Amino acid sequence: MVVRVKLVGTGREGDAWRVPLPTYRLIIGFPGEGYALAEIPDEDHPKLNEHESATLMHTTDGPALIGVSTQAHSEWYDHLDARYKEHKGEYRPVIA
Amino acid sequence: MKINSPSTARAAWYDRNPLMISNDFATSSLAPAGNTSRWSYTVPSARKAALESSLANVIRETAATTAAYSAFTIQYTPSGGGGITIVRAGFNNNAVGTQGLDSKGSVGYLLAGDNIQGFTFDASTAGTLRGDVAVKVTEFDA
Numbered sequence: 001m002v003v004r005v006k007l008v009g010t011g012r013e014g015d016a017w018r019v020p021l022p023t024y025r026l027i028i029g030f031p032g033e034g035y036a037l038a039e040i041p042d043e044d045h046p047k048l049n050e051h052e053s054a055t056l057m058h059t060t061d062g063p064a065l066i067g068v069s070t071q072a073h074s075e076w077y078d079h080l081d082a083r084y085k086e087h088k089g090e091y092r093p094v095i096a
Numbered sequence: 097m098k099i100n101s102p103s104t105a106r107a108a109w110y111d112r113n114p115l116m117i118s119n120d121f122a123t124s125s126l127a128p129a130g131n132t133s134r135w136s137y138t139v140p141s142a143r144k145a146a147l148e149s150s151l152a153n154v155i156r157e158t159a160a161t162t163a164a165y166s167a168f169t170i171q172y173t174p175s176g177g178g179g180i181t182i183v184r185a186g187f188n189n190n191a192v193g194t195q196g197l198d199s200k201g202s203v204g205y206l207l208a209g210d211n212i213q214g215f216t217f218d219a220s221t222a223g224t225l226r227g228d229v230a231v232k233v234t235e236f237d238a
Contacts, residue, residue, distance in 0.1 A: 011129070011131050011132065012130060013217070016130075016131040016133045016213075018132075022140075026134050026135060043140075084138060084140060086175040
């Protein structure tokens with residue numbers, strides 16, 4: 001699934017611009033605007049694209065999730081905590 | 097007489113629900129930009145992974161107005177630890193065609209929570225780069 005998420009970091013050595021997710025492929029980043037399009041594994045989210053609050057945008061890499069509710073974010077965080085127990089509480093991506 | 101069943105040998109790692117993973121950032125006409133994570137892979141819980149090959153290859157495609165250090169790298173971060181660079185290709189040279197290349201095979205194993213990421217960095221003013229930063233990984237049941 002493609003997601004539009006907030007970028008973190010400064011672009012400096014040791015603090016790269018990055019997506020706060022465990023596994024992803026950056027499609028394109030917009031550091032000036034503070035967000036990026038990234039592709040993430042289907043196993044890494046609780047079918048967010050099918051959530052009733054999901055807003056999708058067409059891209060050349062397929063539909064991108066660009067909006068979802070706070071509740072859906074919470075379900076996503078729980079999913080990431082369960083799948084990556086060693087990083088519990090660490091991955092808190094925000095759809096932007 | 098009691099006959100015991102022979103013990104069943106555990107399947108080799110590459111037969112334990114293997115999942116092949118390849119990450120490759122292949123680019124051309126890449127303009128200067130700060131340190132950017134192009135891809136990331138983290139081993140899920142109850143899984144391990146073999147990092148079987150890695151490559152960083154960067155070439156100056158067009159000259160910069162002012163050249164500075166440019167590099168494509170791969171960093172390994174063990175779960176709960178600090179990151180180290182395991183592959184680095186870079187240069188500070190404005191000659192078109194200048195190449196930095198670093199590749200490794202059979203790098204090692206990753207445990208649950210371990211992470212690898214591919215980065216690009218170019219501190220030049222104007223000019224472009226092309227190249228790749230790539231890995232091949234097999235993930236399997238721990």
